[in-house]
Structure formats: structure tokens, C-alpha cells
Amino acid sequence: MENDGTILSVRDLQTYFFTEAGVVRAVDGVSFEVKKGETMGLVGETGSGKTVATYSVMRIVPRPGKIVGGLVYLDGDEILRKSEDEMRRLRGRAMAMIFQDPNSSLNPVFSIEEQLTDVILTHSGGTTKEKAKDTVVKLLGKVGMPEPETRVRWYPHQFSGGMRQRIAIARALLLSPSLLFADEPTTNLDVTIQAQVLELLKSIRSETGASMVLITHDMGLVADLTERVTVLYAGRVAESTDTRTIFRKPLHPYTLALLKAVPRVDEKVELEPIPGNVPNLIYPPSGCRFHPRCKYATDICKEKVPPLEEVHEGHSTACHHWSEL
Amino acid sequence: MASPIPEVEQEIEAATGEKVTSRKARDAGQWSVAWRRFKRNKAALFGLSMIASVFFVAIFNNQLAPYPGRPNPDAFKPLYEGDAGEPPSWKHPFGTSTYGTDILSEVVHGSVYTLYVSLLATAIIMILAIAIGVTAGYLGGGVDNVLMRTAEVFLVIPVLPLILVFARIFQIVFSQTSFTLPVIGITVPIGLTIVVVIISLFGWAGDARAFRGEVLRIKEMEYVQAAKSIGASPRRIMLHHIIPNILSTVIVVVTLTMATTILTEAGVSFLGFGDPNTVTWGLLLNENLNALSVTWWAEVFPGLAVFWSVLGFNLLGDGLADALNPRLRE
Numbered sequence: 001m002e003n004d005g006t007i008l009s010v011r012d013l014q015t016y017f018f019t020e021a022g023v024v025r026a027v028d029g030v031s032f033e034v035k036k037g038e039t040m041g042l043v044g045e046t047g048s049g050k051t052v053a054t055y056s057v058m059r060i061v062p063r064p065g066k067i068v069g070g071l072v073y074l075d076g077d078e079i080l081r082k083s084e085d086e087m088r089r090l091r092g093r094a095m096a097m098i099f100q101d102p103n104s105s106l107n108p109v110f111s112i113e114e115q116l117t118d119v120i121l122t123h124s125g126g127t128t129k130e131k132a133k134d135t136v137v138k139l140l141g142k143v144g145m146p147e148p149e150t151r152v153r154w155y156p157h158q159f160s161g162g163m164r165q166r167i168a169i170a171r172a173l174l175l176s177p178s179l180l181f182a183d184e185p186t187t188n189l190d191v192t193i194q195a196q197v198l199e200l201l202k203s204i205r206s207e208t209g210a211s212m213v214l215i216t217h218d219m220g221l222v223a224d225l226t227e228r229v230t231v232l233y234a235g236r237v238a239e240s241t242d243t244r245t246i247f248r249k250p251l252h253p254y255t256l257a258l259l260k261a262v263p264r265v266d267e268k269v270e271l272e273p274i275p276g277n278v279p280n281l282i283y284p285p286s287g288c289r290f291h292p293r294c295k296y297a298t299d300i301c302k303e304k305v306p307p308l309e310e311v312h313e314g315h316s317t318a319c320h321h322w323s324e325l
Numbered sequence: 326m327a328s329p330i331p332e333v334e335q336e337i338e339a340a341t342g343e344k345v346t347s348r349k350a351r352d353a354g355q356w357s358v359a360w361r362r363f364k365r366n367k368a369a370l371f372g373l374s375m376i377a378s379v380f381f382v383a384i385f386n387n388q389l390a391p392y393p394g395r396p397n398p399d400a401f402k403p404l405y406e407g408d409a410g411e412p413p414s415w416k417h418p419f420g421t422s423t424y425g426t427d428i429l430s431e432v433v434h435g436s437v438y439t440l441y442v443s444l445l446a447t448a449i450i451m452i453l454a455i456a457i458g459v460t461a462g463y464l465g466g467g468v469d470n471v472l473m474r475t476a477e478v479f480l481v482i483p484v485l486p487l488i489l490v491f492a493r494i495f496q497i498v499f500s501q502t503s504f505t506l507p508v509i510g511i512t513v514p515i516g517l518t519i520v521v522v523i524i525s526l527f528g529w530a531g532d533a534r535a536f537r538g539e540v541l542r543i544k545e546m547e548y549v550q551a552a553k554s555i556g557a558s559p560r561r562i563m564l565h566h567i568i569p570n571i572l573s574t575v576i577v578v579v580t581l582t583m584a585t586t587i588l589t590e591a592g593v594s595f596l597g598f599g600d601p602n603t604v605t606w607g608l609l610l611n612e613n614l615n616a617l618s619v620t621w622w623a624e625v626f627p628g629l630a631v632f633w634s635v636l637g638f639n640l641l642g643d644g645l646a647d648a649l650n651p652r653l654r655e
Contacts, residue, residue, distance in 0.1 A: 058553075058554055096554060097554040100547070101547055109572075122557065168551070172555070
């Protein structure tokens with residue numbers, strides 16, 4: 001497969017949840033790419049499949065979810081067909097994840113030192129405990145923890161939410177992965193702390209040169225941090241292009257609606273909420289999944305699934321009426 | 326690298342500097358925090374000392390009891406001294422039975438069997454309940470279904486009549502009354518051990534369900550997903566994330582199971598289905614029931630002993646539950 005500076009390439013990924021109520025098509029044919037050193041935003045409402053898509057790439061989809069189709073190339077290497085043992089070696093090293101809720105993403109019964117040195121020791125048999133601890137302390141200092149030598153012995157409940165998220169970030173960075181998934185890393189934090197964590201993510205990016213996938217519904221974060229954006233709606237890609245274009249000339253009604261729902265400081269514009277809810281993914285709407293909430297919808301939208309077309313160089317959209325927007 | 330130390334958090338720390346240092350000075354591990362909380366709970370400390378007293382009496386039973394235990398014929402000494410059926414006095418603080426045994430001595434010797442029953446039964450129940458509950462919760466799916474439906478069978482059927490039937494059957498099958506464990510040299514009453522095993526086999530279901538629920542809750546925690554995302558193996562997740570986090574529940578369930586097994590054994594013996602060769606508190610209650618109108622003390626004191634130890638374990642369990650509850654952390 002192509003290896004022209006692309007670190008992650010996802011092709012037609014399908015991940016379904018086989019629940020008692022029916023099959024939930026959480027991710028239903030999603031494709032996207034992440035270039036080396038680039039930060040890509042994965043944007044969408046709750047339930048659009050952005051988290052499930054990244055869990056699928058790491059192959060940590062919780063039950064009853066299952067990856068039923070698609071291809072995922074990590075650095076040119078297809079990983080959906082790898083054995084679980086091979087995957088385990090990739091996780092943490094090749095790719096790592098920062099989770100949404102710092103309050104529950106650290107194990108409450110172990111000290112930070114025990115938890116983080118453990119990661120190093122399981123992955124590299126040769127290192128000693130002292131060496132691993134050294135690495136952990138250094139990294140904690142780097143992510144902005146004051147007095148890391150003493151605090152490394154603390155337990156998660158002794159830290160503030162912001163500090164915990166820094167620890168979680170440090171954990172993701174322990175084995176210097178080249179691809180980092182950040183699943184709404186600032187959603188559960190206070191606004192002031194959000195800004196700090198953002199700065200931290202930026203400095204990590206420039207220092208390590210790691211590629212990043214930022215999962216968020218916050219368009220402000222997208223503008224601030226990403227170079228390219230993939231917008232997901234109800235388990236499918238709605239639009240995919242560079243960040244500038246998304247804000248200047250979006251070519252999908254959903255993207256447009258998302259942008260109008262964001263408050264702006266510079267202009268006085270009425271906020272327009274998106275009517276309706278994210279559809280039920282057991283019985284998704286026919287045709288274009290956005291049509292029940294779309295004000296441009298016509299009959300064709302109810303009948304035919306719009307394909308994801310590259311309408312301009314590097315700009316794909318899945319809408320029958322993109323040219324009318 | 327320009328250190329991105331957050332000024333805001335530094336300020337917070339400067340403002341609350343005292344609190345931070347005092348926190349630092351104390352050990353914040355799960356167990357020391359729990360012990361600090363436990364120490365403040367008067368009822369729990371009382372429960373702990375009640376249990377400690379039972380252990381003390383059981384360990385020093387031969388030194389504390391004025392008369393030896395049955396089947397030693399000296400147990401009937403009060404009968405030959407003409408003290409059968411005597412009410413409590415200085416000589417016999419708990420009185421004597423109509424057949425001439427000292428109730429205090431019998432209660433003291435009985436404490437050994439009570440602890441034997443509760444420790445062994447709880448150990449067996451815990452092994453079964455943890456193995457079944459954790460397997461069901463962790464594996465889920467069909468395995469979970471089979472194990473939990475089985476547990477429900479045990480929860481739904483009235484187990485006491487079954488325990489009684491099986492206890493009687495197995496006591497007829499094994500004619501020997503006791504055997505000595507080869508290495509440690511402790512003599513174990515066979516009949517009582519049969520009762521213990523049967524109680525355990527019928528008593529694991531509720532606890533297994535509790536552990537399964539805990540595993541399900543912890544499995545959903547983000548730190549388990551986080552551990553997977555940095556390459557932890559299923560074994561590691563089990564040993565480092567799931568087991569340590571259900572440990573506090575296990576400890577609480579252990580103390581409460583100790584209480585219920587004591588009560589069940591006392592009930593089985595009281596109904597006359599226990600080991601007739603082992604003088605447990607339940608057997609004392611059974612033997613002296615007919616003479617209740619004459620020697621009430623022979624019924625009241627063994628009953629109080631059961632009450633004391635069950636209450637002790639329950640208070641201890643409640644105290645531990647509060648102390649180990651992570652939601653109430655300081």
C-alpha cells in the first residue's frame with residue numbers, strides 16, 4: 001500500500017455493535033488518512049462514531065462491538081489482520097491514546113509511579129526499575145508536574161483533574177509513539193485548565209513530531225490545533241478537507257450546521273441549533289443519513305446514499321447538493 | 326524545552342501550601358487511608374474488638390474454660406458434684422445443664438468450632454465466588470449466562486432443607502467421627518466438616534453475583550481501556566486492574582459471609598442436623614431446648630455467643646465497607 005508520508009490510512013472501516021436490540025452500525029464505511037507529523041481533527045456529535053473509529057484502529061473495541069470490515073494501514077502495514085500479540089506490541093509504542101475523563105482513566109489503587117513504570121517494564125524487558133522510574137519522573141516534569149520526584153509516589157485521587165490529565169498524557173507518551181489519539185482531551189476540564197492542556201499538546205507535537213488525531217466536537221479546538229479535518233455523521237464521513245477550507249467553504253450541510261452552532265466573539269450572528277437528534281443507528285435513515293435534519297434535502301437524498309467524492313483537490317464531501325451550498 | 330508549568334495550579338498550591346504539605350507527609354495508599362477512616366468509626370472498632378474477643382477465647386479455650394470439653398468425661402464433673410441444672414453462680418457463671426455440664430466451659434470450647442466453621446466455609450465460598458464471579462464478569466457472553474443462571478438456581482431454591490438433607494446423608498455415609506490432619510496434627514471433626522462443605526456449596530451464589538457486578542463495573546472504567554491502549558495483556562488487566570479494584574469489596578463480603586456461615590451452622594445444628602459428636606453453640610441450643618423452662622441459662626448463653634460473634638462480624642463488615650468506599654475518600 002502507499003507509504004508516501006502517510007502514517008495512518010483507514011479504508012472503508014465498519015464496526016458494528018451486536019446488541020440485543022439489534023445491530024448498531026456505529027462506524028459504517030469510514031475512510032480517512034493521517035499524514036506524518038500532521039494533526040487531524042475527527043469531528044462529529046456524540047454518537048457519530050468518532051471514538052469507536054479510533055478504538056477500531058487500536059483494536060480495543062469493547063464488547064459487543066466488532067470490526068466487521070475495512071482495512072487499516074499503519075505506516076504501510078495492514079493491522080486489522082495482525083494477531084492480538086502483534087497488536088499488543090504496537091499499542092503504546094506505535095500508537096497511544098489520551099482518554100476523555102482523567103478522573104477514571106487512572107487506576108485508583110496504584111500510585112502514579114507504579115502505574116507508569118509498569119508500562120515501561122512490560123514493554124521493554126531489559127530496563128531496570130530505577131531506569132524506568134527515571135524516565136517517568138522526567139516525563140512528568142515535561143508535562144508540567146511540579147516536584148515530580150515526590151509526587152510520583154502520590155495516588156490519582158490526590159491530584160486535580162488537570163494534573164491527572166497531564167499524567168494521562170505522560171502515560172500515552174511513555175513509549176514515544178509516532179501516532180497519538182486524543183479523545184476529547186479537554187472536555188472534562190475547567191476552561192483555564194483546558195487552555196493549559198492544549199498548550200501542552202501543542203508543545204508535545206512540536207517536540208516529538210508525532211502525528212495526532214484529535215477527536216472532538218469543539219470547532220474552536222479544531223481551528224486551533226488541526227491541519228486537516230474529517231467530519232463524521234452517524235458513522236459515515238460527511239466531509240474531509242484541510243482546516244482552512246472547512247471554516248471558509250464547507251461543502252456539506254452538516255459541517256455548515258456545525259459551524260453555525262458555534263458561538264462567535266467577533267461577529268454578532270444568531271446561533272442556529274441543528275434540529276433533531278443523531279439518528280438511531282440500528283435503523284438509520286435511508287439514503288443520506290443526514291437528510292431528516294437537512295434543510296437542503298430533496299427526494300434523491302431519501303433514496304440514494306451520496307458517495308464520498310473528491311470535489312476539489314484534497315476536499316471530499318458526501319452530499320448530492322454540494323454544488324448548491 | 327520551555328516548561329509549561331501552569332501558573333494557575335502553582336498559585337493554587339501556594340495558596341493551599343499547608344494542606345498540600347500535610348497531605349504529602351501522610352501515606353496516601355489505599356490501605357492507610359482506609360485504616361484512618363476505620364479508626365474513626367466507633368461501631369466498627371467495637372465490632373473488631375468483639376471479633377478479637379472471640380478469637381482470644383478460642384485460642385486460649387483450654388486455659389479459660391474451668392472444665393474440659395466433651396467427650397472428656399471430666400466435662401460432666403458438675404454432675405458428680407451434684408450441680409446439675411444449677412442457675413448461674415460464682416462457681417458456674419453461666420449455670421449448668423440438666424445433664425451436668427458447665428455452660429461457660431461448653432460455650433468457650435464451642436468458640437473453636439464456630440471459628441473453624443466460619444473460616445473454612447468462608448474460605449471455600451470465597452474461592453468459588455471469586456472464581457465464578459470474576460470469570461462470568463470478565464468473559465461475559467455465553468459463559469456469563471451459564472454461570473449466572475446456575476447461581477440463580479442456587480439463590481431461588483430454598484437451600485436450608487437441602488443442606489439438612491445432604492448433611493444427614495453424608496453423615497451416614499462417613500461413619501468415622503474425626504481424623505487428624507497429617508502435618509499439623511490438628512484433629513478435625515468429620516461431621517462438622519461435612520456440614521461446612523455443604524453450607525459452602527450452597528452459599529456461594531450471592532457473593533459470586535456481587536463480584537461479577539464489581540468486575541462489570543470496573544471493566545467499564547476508562548483505566549482498563551487505557552491499559553489496553555498501551556498494550557497490557559488480558560492477564561495483566563486481570564491482575565493489576567480488576568483484582569486490586571475488587572479487593573475492597575471482597576474484604577467486606579468476607580466479613581459478612583463469616584457472619585452468615587456462623588448463623589447457618591448454628592441453625593443446622595439447632596435443628597438437629599449438625600454433627601452430634603461436636604459440641605457447637607447450635608448443638609447446645611438443640612440439646613437444652615427441651616429443658617428450656619428449667620434451665621433457661623443453658624439456652625440463653627450459647628444464643629448470646631452466636632449473637633455476639635454475628636453482630637461483631639456485621640459491625641466490622643459495615644465499618645470496612647465505609648472505610649474502603651472510594652467515593653467517601655478524604
